[in-house]
Amino acid sequence: MRRLEIAGAWMLGVLWILPLAWAVWSAIHPASVSQTFEPFAPxxxxxxxxxxxxxxxxxYMANTVVLVSMVLAAQLLLCTPAAFAFARLRFPGRDVLFALVLLQLMIAPDVLMVENYVTIGYVHLVDSLxxxxxxxxGSAFGIFLLRQAFRSVPRDLDDAARLEGLSLFGRIWRVYMPLARPVYIAYGLVLVSFHxxxxxxxxxxxxxVGTRPxxxxxxxxxxxxxxxxxxxITAATxxxxxxxxxxxxxxxxxxxxSFMRARAGE
Amino acid sequence: MRLAETTREAVQGWLMVLPACLLLAAFTHWPTVQTIVAGLHTHPVPGHPSEFDPLSNFQDMVDDPVFRQALWNNLVYAAVLIPSTMTLALLMALAVNRRLPGRGFLRLAYFTPTVLPMIAVANIWLYFYTPGYGPIGRALAPFGLGSWNWLGSASTALPAVTVIAVWKQAGFYMIFYLAALQSMPADLAEAAALEGAGRWYYFRRVVWPLLMPTTLFIFVNASIDAFRLIDQIVVLTHGGPDNATLLLLYYIYQVGFQYFDSNYAAALTMVLLGTLGAVTAVQFGVLARRVHYR
Known part of the structure; x- marks a missing residue:
């Protein structure tokens, strides 16, 4: 029984790695031998x-690198303060606003591509990075994830930092962000691979060509x-x-x- | 003093959430509203400006065989994709959660497709499906299926693109099951073993119920993916042959950017939004009643 399970796990593993293994094989051999699977082909x-x-x-590669860096930097800059405010500040309309933010987890921007195209055209940014x-x-995923992380920061630490005379942004920078580091790494990896x-x-x-990722x-x-x-084709792929x-x-x-942790933030 | 402080905190709070929320609203909530407005108006043609007619687009939809096929295809796609990726994800997670030879390699093998762009994945599978020449064709040649055109035949194109999505997604959901399995206290298994519970009994009565929140989370995400994951269709089949692989989002893409009927595209988007909304409603409905949440 136990052996059967191991064999099954391995069969699945081989099946799962096979397409990629073939792609590598085909890309590093001349076209004439890539179909023969001779182990010692040049x-x-x-x-x-x-x-x-x-x-x-x-x-294309440069476009992607610029695009991903831009999204990463902007999301960190925008989502960090928003997540902090949702986690630790009290202001009227907070809970309604947060519920509206969460709506984006369900409706991704690509579902609304027709209308978003109109909006991007309106601000003359069609065909630009x-x-x-x-x-x-503005990412609901980022705000949600960081808010969870910030909420688990002990209040005592925050109060101590306040007594030390740290400003609001000082507290975020010196207390909240360092403690949320693993979440930032998780979030960053998910974001980079997604974009x-x-x-x-x-x-x-x-x-x-100037804009295509x-x-x-x-x-x-x-x-x-x-x-x-x-x-x-496989080499390009x-x-x-x-x-x-x-x-x-x-x-x-x-x-x-990090993918696990992104989930644990739920 | 107290009041001033509350006001200050409120102003700070609003200023901090505003930039992100404005951007979010501009590309999620505003287009949602615009979609609904556009969907309830007719498409302007020369001599007939767009007018408010809330039923017109939906009437067209009912009479549109292509839409009905896209909807049906998408339901079939979802009905196959969701349970098969979830089952595979659970099996994979159970496999690599225990000690077994080559566990590191297996985890890598299961997860790697997730990291690849869907376009790269589609290219690789395009070769696999090539009639006569690709590995599948050659493996099936003895059965007389060597030259079968998997992506080019109406009967097998949808299963073929579904397989690609399963291959890419299963490892991704495995991670969530694995996280849940690893957070389970070890003494649970010990206690069950002391009680003399069999492995299957232990899984069914202890592990599976504890995995329920994860299962629900994966179910919702897999459902959303089933209506969003169309990259492989864009490059491999363009919805064909004979609309056999036409899914809802791909039809929206066609109607919006190839037929330029943005009002009909908006009405189609409303159907998609409604479907996604229903999935989420199920999540909250079930969450509220059955699943105990940590």
Whole structure:
């Protein structure tokens, strides 16, 4: 019984890693041998070089990096004070407002893409990185997560900091944010992987090389720019996800724990 | 003095939440209202300006076979995607929660697809599904199914794109089950073992009830995903063949950005919002009554 379970777990694991393993195999072999699965076939990096030349992946990658950094910085800057106020300050309308914020957990901006496109057009930001980012800058997920973290900070610590003469922002900076560090890491990792992978809204709102993030660029590349040279497509595919995969392998433990912690914030 | 302090705190509070809330309102609440307004108006055509007619778009919807197919497809997609990802997620979590050889590798294997962009995942699976040439075709060649076009046939396209979503999402939900399993006190298992409870009995009577809040949380998120996860359809099938993989959000995308009928798209969005609202209502309904929440 026990052996059967282990075998089952392993079969599932192999099944789950197989598509990715194949992609790696195909990307590091010349097209002529990538289908034969000879264990000692010669390795090559040419597919990556070819893919890199065939489409402006450098520009796409740069767009994604700028986009993700922008969303990350803006969300931290906006959600931290909002989360603190919802957690620790008393002001009229607070609970109603918080309920309205939570509504966004259910209605993601991409569901409302038609109307959001009109709004972005109205402020003349169609086909700009800011236009991609704007709908995501106020994040219910971030506010919710940080509010939970701030609420668990002991009141005594806060009072002590106040007696020391720290201002409101001093208390947030010196007391609340350091204590919520694990939550910030969790939130940051979830945010980076979400926006690195986001596709539909960027597809709708961009139409030039200067603004397309890597997901949209990759989709255009694999549907239009070439025939069906699988080695090159997989090389491009791996290249576009490489930074995330590498980050994931390096920070595997933090990654998994951060997703768990994001959940524990519930 | 006391009053001044309360006022100050109120002003501070409002100033601190305002920037985030304004942005949130501009891209969630405002477009929701705009969607409802647009959905209740007719689409302007030359000579016929847009006018208020709350039933017109919904009348069209009832008579629109493509909409009915999109709705049906989406219900089938959800009905398969939600239980299969949840079951797999639970099995994966139970597997890697215990000591077994290669646990680290297994956890990595289950979780990695989650990190990849859906577009990358779609590319990889496109090869897998290639008739005659891809691994699935070659594995099934002895059964005469080698040249079957999985994504290009109306009967198998929806299952094929569903499999992709299951593969990508199961590991993500596994994490939540794993977190819940690891937070369970170890003495529970010991106590059950002392009482002579079998493993299946222990799972059914102790573990499963304790996992209920997690299950509900995953259920709601998986349901939302089932109406949102369409990236693979955008690049692989464009809703085809013969609308076989047309889902609600993809139809909204088509109507809004390819047919440019923003009023009909708005009415379709209202249906989607209603569905998401119903899912959330279920969550709160069940939460209030049955599930004990930590």
């Amino acid at each position: 390795l090559t990096l040419r597919n990556f070089a070819a893919a890199w030349r065939m489409a402006p992946f450098g520009a 800011l236009g991609i980012a704007l709908p995501y800058l 690195w992978n986001n596709f539909l809204w960027p597809l709708v709102i961009t139409n030039s 890597i997901t949209v660029g990759l989709a255009m590349f694999s549907t239009t720019d070439q025939g069906t040279d699988w080695s090159i 791996l290249m576009s996800s490489a930074p995330l995969i590498v980050a994931f392998l390096l920070f595997q433990r933090q990654f998994v724990q």
